[in-house]
Amino acid sequence: MPYPIYTKAMPKRSSYHHGDLANALLDAAETVLQERGLAGFTLRECARRAGVSHSAPKHHFGDAQGLLSEIAARGFQRLTAGLSAEIAKAKGDLVGEFRATSIAYLNFAEEYPEHFRMMLRADLLCLDNANLFAAAQSTFNELTNLILRQRGEPEIGVQATSTNHEHAGNVIDDIIIGWTFVHGFAHLHLEKQLQMLGNADDQQERLLRAATRLSELLQIQAHKADH
């Protein structure tokens, strides 16, 4: 892995204390992640961009794991926002909602590939981090409610879903099927495994067709369970 070109130190600050270093580091870290990728991500480069010494980040985040966990939280927040925005546009149209979700998830992975990679690396993150946990939960919520609507069931909280799932029939199964589909496609696409299927020009098209089909399957089955 060839080392990238490094940024020069920022002009010296007037005051000794930065004032808002934590946020400055978070912003810097997101830029580094996007520009240099996860493999090229270093704490020292983040510090350099924030205009502080290489050891300054330690006081705020401990180590890279701490910093990355916060950025992962931001990532999940952004993902959730993207999902709900696209779902809102298709509100009421069940197949449309499922298609919109699939595309929004894929778009996030394409727009923030290095965030996406990092967000799904349990070994690089501190999953106990409250911000991260809450943000990931909100994404999960969005997907759960999507599936509940597909099944024509009232939206319920995650807690309810996960705790009394004995009474929820096969809701959990459908949540898993929907979630793994949306995530699996984005992941396999990002890591270039879907090239196996042929030219990659029309991956969006391909995703849409599969999403349509899966949405129909879920609705059919839900309807069957009615009687």
Next chain:
Amino acid sequence: MPYPIYTKAMPKRSSYHHGDLANALLDAAETVLQERGLAGFTLRECARRAGVSHSAPKHHFGDAQGLLSEIAARGFQRLTAGLSAEIAKAKGDLVGEFRATSIAYLNFAEEYPEHFRMMLRADLLCLDNANLFAAAQSTFNELTNLILRQRGEPEIGVQATSTNHEHAGNVIDDIIIGWTFVHGFAHLHLEKQLQMLGNADDQQERLLRAATRLSELLQIQAHKADH
């Protein structure tokens, strides 16, 4: 990321030339990957274990990307073998085959977590590598044929599937749905995202139930398309 304890150099070889360094490095690299993880993987440690200087690997693999690509190929070979072995046990039982595949895929991710992580990192690998490409293709083949059987269609080669997919109706859609399910679950589980669903004790059980359901959906739909 704390640095691990390092192995001492191997006892000096009698001859200047190693004789089979390429393979020795591959073996060493797999061990390093398993012991230290992807984040702790270094070329120098591989060289140390193979008993050669830290620059020796360059001659055989160029850089880490070259070495990892070969190991990724081994990984896909192992995964394919695991899938086909489990499928063979359930031969004839369609739901059973799909369940077996899901479990086998998950088992691979659990048994070789760092391989799995590395195999799905387009930025760390050289996807042009012939061994890697062929091995990944063989895994894809296994999954494709599984879906074709689910649909009650004759097994065909990947090339045929991907080129004249206009004539294949929604085969591609089902392949994608099946593949993303199996992969998505394993990935989300490995990266601890499924904890959202509650206690992780019975993840295998959860996977089996969802797999059963999806298999049934795929078969129902295939049957519907018959008339």
Next chain:
DNA sequence: TTCTTAACTTTTCACTGTCAAGATTGACGA
């Protein structure tokens, strides 16, 4: 025998995270 080339070593360089010790500062109580 000599030439050539592949396989491997050595050295050096710029960079990394971690750690310990020191400098600077603002806030708060006396």
Next chain:
DNA sequence: TCGTCAATCTTGACAGTGAAAAGTTAAGAA
């Protein structure tokens, strides 16, 4: 107003890293 104290940030050192360049060794072809 003054001290002191804890939080914030800097400095310097250490062991380890990948890459590149130059040197060494062995083996096989001419």
